[in-house]
Amino acid sequence: MRYRLALLTTRGVNAVSRRLGRGQGTVAGGRAGLAVDPQLLQHLTARRQVALVTGTNGKTTTTRLLAVALGASGASVVSNETGSNMPPGHVAALAAAGGTGRRRGRSAGLAVLEVDEIYLPRVMAATNATTVVLLNLSRDQLDRTNEVRMVAARWRAALAAAPHTAVVANADDPLVVWGAGAAMRVYWVGAGMRWQLDAVGCPSCDGRITFPAGGTWACTAGCGFARPVVTARLATSGDGPALPLGVWADGRSLPIDLTLPGRFNQANALMAAVAAERLGVEAGAALRAMSTVEHVAGRFTTKSFGEVRARLMLAKNPAGWSELLELVATSSAPLVVSINARIADGADPSWLWDVPFERLSGRVVMATGDRCRDLSVRLQYAGVAHTMEQDPPGAVTAAAAQGHDGRVDVIGNYTAFNDLLQARP
Numbered sequence: 281m282r283y284r285l286a287l288l289t290t291r292g293v294n295a296v297s298r299r300l301g302r303g304q305g306t307v308a309g310g311r312a313g314l315a316v317d318p319q320l321l322q323h324l325t326a327r328r329q330v331a332l333v334t335g336t337n338g339k340t341t342t343t344r345l346l347a348v349a350l351g352a353s354g355a356s357v358v359s360n361e362t363g364s365n366m367p368p369g370h371v372a373a374l375a376a377a378g379g380t381g382r383r384r385g386r387s388a389g390l391a392v393l394e395v396d397e398i399y400l401p402r403v404m405a406a407t408n409a410t411t412v413v414l415l416n417l418s419r420d421q422l423d424r425t426n427e428v429r430m431v432a433a434r435w436r437a438a439l440a441a442a443p444h445t446a447v448v449a450n451a452d453d454p455l456v457v458w459g460a461g462a463a464m465r466v467y468w469v470g471a472g473m474r475w476q477l478d479a480v481g482c483p484s485c486d487g488r489i490t491f492p493a494g495g496t497w498a499c500t501a502g503c504g505f506a507r508p509v510v511t512a513r514l515a516t517s518g519d520g521p522a523l524p525l526g527v528w529a530d531g532r533s534l535p536i537d538l539t540l541p542g543r544f545n546q547a548n549a550l551m552a553a554v555a556a557e558r559l560g561v562e563a564g565a566a567l568r569a570m571s572t573v574e575h576v577a578g579r580f581t582t583k584s585f586g587e588v589r590a591r592l593m594l595a596k597n598p599a600g601w602s603e604l605l606e607l608v609a610t611s612s613a614p615l616v617v618s619i620n621a622r623i624a625d626g627a628d629p630s631w632l633w634d635v636p637f638e639r640l641s642g643r644v645v646m647a648t649g650d651r652c653r654d655l656s657v658r659l660q661y662a663g664v665a666h667t668m669e670q671d672p673p674g675a676v677t678a679a680a681a682q683g684h685d686g687r688v689d690v691i692g693n694y695t696a697f698n699d700l701l702q703a704r705p
């Protein structure tokens with residue numbers, strides 16, 4: 281009874297908030313449902329096989345790629361596509377997918393859920409997840425998020441207590457390796473990691489981890505903590521093939537031919553392919569299905585502002601920035617950088633000092649967003665000539681005027697990105 285009432289409450293609140301124009305209402309409905317039945321997430325996943333995706337960067341994209349790969353095989357797949365990655369968002373997505381049939385949401389099939397890093401242990405326990413994908417861990421939202429080693433330790437404890445859960449983990453991130461290390465079954469993936477500064481302290485012995493050339497790493501204090509042997513690795517054009525490949529230890533080499541740009545998305549796709557295979561879809565078929573994804577929650581979408589075509593990208597922290605700076609280095613379009621420091625971004629923008637903005641030297645750069653002055657000071661110290669324009673759409677137009685073909689690259693952090701995505705063109 282309580283379960284049925286909770287399900288009706290979730291759907292009812294979401295329907296009302298959609299009607300009132302307050303978005304999809306996913307969080308409001310999920311919260312209301314969980315207030316009626318705190319076990320609602322358990323009930324909604326009782327008959328589903330659940331895969332969870334977490335990590336500081338890439339979880340929305342990887343969740344989408346995995347859901348698409350599994351869906352292409354004909355399976356019924358539910359996913360929290362709006363990016364609401366805490367239990368109210370999970371409940372809302374599952375309740376909406378349940379249909380109105382006799383079982384009222386308890387239908388069989390798969391659920392692929394993006395999970396906030398800190399909530400992973402709780403959601404694992406509630407959903408009885410069979411597969412967990414661990415992407416990376418780095419500092420993010422400095423005033424809110426727990427210190428990364430504490431997050432890794434919590435993952436480790438949760439996985440040690442879940443012997444039936446298989447883990448797909450990035451072997452190139454020492455904190456992820458520590459977090460996954462107590463699991464019974466781990467598929468290690470050589471997905472790469474450009475940002476290493478949050479992982480130099482050994483979580484096993486408090487020694488120091490070094491990253492010599494060649495993509496390996498190890499603790500120098502001799503505790504034995506080192507990069508594990510991988511099931512599959514990403515081979516990019518930098519080390520041979522023209523097209524990026526997933527190279528499996530069993531001898532398979534599969535092309536990763538995505539519409540989504542960037543090395544980090546190829547890594548996300550490889551992680552998703554290994555997870556898909558674990559869930560019954562052959563990796564080659566999974567990667568082919570992923571190639572059709574053009575953008576995820578607006579990321580990498582091209583939006584028109586009058587005559588200007590702006591490619592919108594999201595980077596929330598130094599690790600995300602170091603990947604995107606590499607991506608935009610191949611473009612000569614003017615670059616608009618928009619920075620806010622609202623609640624969803626983290627109120628402390630001091631992380632700007634860790635981003636290697638020096639690499640933008642020589643580009644046309646426009647600083648915008650609520651915190652364009654903080655950004656401007658940072659760019660000044662990085663030796664990057666730039667202009668400042670407080671209004672983001674105005675900055676896009678002004679930047680295009682300094683280019684030659686009406687194309688602009690835009691990178692914003694969380695709310696800055698969403699503001700531009702939703703701005704009237």
Ligand SMILES: [Zn+2]
Binds near residue numbers: 484
């Ligand atoms: Zn050590």
